[in-house]
Amino acid sequence: MLFHIALPEDYARALKTGFYDISTRGLPLAQARFIHCSASEDQVQRIWQAVYSDRQDALVLTIDELALADANLTVQHEPCDPLDPDSELFPHIYGGPIPLEALTVCRGHQWKRQ
Template identity: 55%
Template structure:
């Protein structure tokens, strides 16, 4: 299982559209070429602290990574900052938008500390 932080309005739009087409906050998938994800709740906390701390209404999406290949999507573990081989690796999902069927709400709000 992988995780992705979403804003409620972005998840609502994805439910309407049938796919999630954002890379990360305010960034369309077409800009980065992949969907940012986290491999653990610890990584979710790190990303929230760095990029979402002004929002307490986030949604943490669980991504069924076992079905991504069925949708021609691939996961690569890469540094959060390109070309930084010393940085922690994060899962990046390549191949297009995420079908709504691979997403489930894991948590509304921050995960338990």
């Protein structure tokens, strides 16, 4: 399962357009070339603390990998630090914006700082 942290305003725009196109906070897909994701709840927690700790309204989305494949999008697990190939791997989505039908808002998890 893949996860992505989204700001409510970015997710609201996706609801209107049918596609989600933010790589990570403040960085559009067009600029980054891929959409940053997490592969585990632990990674989500650490990214939340590092990047989104001031936005308690941020959402955690799950991403359907089969729907990505149907949309001709690919997932590559790449090092967190491109200069260190042994650094922790994070999934990145390549090929374009994510179709809305591939996204689900997580409910019932405590994603906030612990």
